[in-house]
Amino acid sequence: MALPRTNEAELARLVRAHNRWRGKEVFNLLASENAVSPVARRYLSSDLAGRYTLPLDTEFHGERIDNSYAGTRYTDAIESLADRAAERLFRARHATTRPLSGHLAAMSALAPLLKPGSKFLAIPPEAGGYDGYAPGFLAAVLGYQVRPLPVESASAPVDAARVREEIRRERPAAVLLGQSFFLFPYPLKEIAEEAHAHDALVLYDASHVLGLIAGRQFQDPLVEGADVVFGSTHKSFPGPQGGLLYTDRDDLFREVAPALVWRIFDNAHWHRIAALGQTLLELERVGEEYARTTVANAQALGHALEEVGFPMEAAAQGYTRSHQLLLDRNRLFERHAIRPGALARRWEKQRLLTDLVGRIGTAEVSRLGLTPEEMPRLAQLLWRAGIQRERVGAEVLAWRLQYPRLRFA
Ligand SMILES: Cc1ncc(COP(=O)(O)O)c(C=O)c1O
Known part of the structure; x- marks a missing residue:
């Protein structure tokens, strides 16, 4: 006997109601969300949504391995097109659109670049920093210590002198900038100068301001000294939910790229990458x-x-x-x-x-x-x-x- 379709009908009703309410009947002032363009939305529900491919340049025990899936003749080209668009838009030598989210983009940078036991400095949540960088979360999962950067509050400008002093005192392996409450650019040049003088990496979580960096209305972290930039693609950047990462440093990208697959995640969701590629191309215009x-x-x-x-x-x-x-x-x-x-x-x-x-x-x-x-x-x-x-x-x-x-x- 066929089961009643009540739940399916209810699900359809809920999705329709959500789409009407959130898509047409409210003004959304949530800082961490955005509206996805119609073409990008079409790609999200394209055939790509159910496909696999082993991404380009996947390595296994140091050897490049061939794609183990048939039928991927277009998928690799889609990824490459999206990555090249990200490199142009962010004026970076290397970019990858594979990270599934901003959080996983951070993990994709930290895990290969910092040895277990390393220490990094980050803005604490009390001063508008991202909760994921507070002790007990990402740092705990990866076996790092995290110490707070000296920032007074979410709206207080970051004082370069105090940050420099903290870098000299703590000698971290990395300084991780970026906030969930993010009003003003940082004195990045001075911070990067001090960090680099002590062999610390400068990592920049651009999750909130990625769309503004793309449109050249916020500081350009790479130009000002960041080594690796990463973030969500769905806050001020109006793309599908996901993440990306970019850098000018060949040596760092060589570490990060092979770690993306099988260490942090496997399937990189190629419908998302196609939609992200579309958004990157739209923002170029x-x-x-x-x-x-x-x-x-x-x-x-x-x-x-x-x-x-x-x-x-x-x-x-x-x-x-x-x-x-x-x-x-x-x-x-x-x-x-x-x-x-x-x-x-x-x-x-x-x-x-x-x-x-x-x-x-x-x-x-x-x-x-x-x-x-x-x-x-x-x-x-x-x-x-x-x-x-x-x-x-x-x-x-x-x-x-x-x-x-x-x-x-
Ligand atoms: C600064 C910052 N980094 C990372 C994240 C995590 O992003 P995602 O939800 O894409 O994993 C957030 C989320 O709000 C954030 O504010």
Whole structure:
């Protein structure tokens, strides 16, 4: 007897409902997300989604081995095209689109480049650093020690002198820069100079700012001294969920490339790589304008939020140089007796999505076509929904429906 299809129907209903809600009926201000271009989305659901290939230049015990799968005549060319596009876009000698995520891209750099027992310095989560670099996570899995870089808070500029002193004191094998709360570029040249003087590598987690680096609106880590750059491809970079890694150093890439397969992962998901290749090619054409609009929107929104009454971090420094803004949690509570989590829940009910930790991002609304002139209107809606508890959902929906198509795609 055939089983009822209730669960399949329910699943289909949920996916349709999600697509409508998140894809058409809300403004998404989550800093860690973005909207994928229509062509890239088509590639994600292409035949590649179910295929294997053994990636190019796979080595086993030091020997290059041939592809052990038939039918891969197009897959290798797709990967090569995506990697070359990444090298051009990031002006790097070597790039790989194989890492399955930002976290695994970090692992793909750390594991082959740092011996077990090594020490690296990273920005702690209390100062906006990525939780994965806190003691007990990646470092524990790989057998490293991690020590905090001296950074005061998520919005405080990184002080090169203090970092240099810490490098001299700790003598780490690597300095790992990059944050989940990432407003301003680093004094990277000075940090890299000190690190290199002590034979430490400079690793740069660009997960949050990768799209801005691609569009030349943030510091260029390779030019300023980073040895290896890696990150997620779906935050300010508007690609499919995944990761990539690039470097100018032949010697380091020779270490990293063979370790990608079988040590960190096996199948690299070629539908994702095709979609990432498409996004890289799109950004070669329109990445600069996209990144410029995204940063300009963030700065305009920061100003507009402060104007309507939200206390913002880093107001004196112009709020941000990235796609992110941070609400000042303490002053928010003092003035309005509300924490960012409760505020985000109120906003969500009115079709305005942010994360629950006081971080606001402008990448996706920039992809929709919003410009700095519209940021005061967005700030007003956030104020009315969040502080005055007005039901602005219908107004938000009517406005959102005016942007049915992605820009910069
Ligand atoms: C700075 C940073 N690095 C790495 C990651 C992990 O990225 P993924 O989710 O792609 O593994 C994150 C995730 O938020 C992040 O903020």
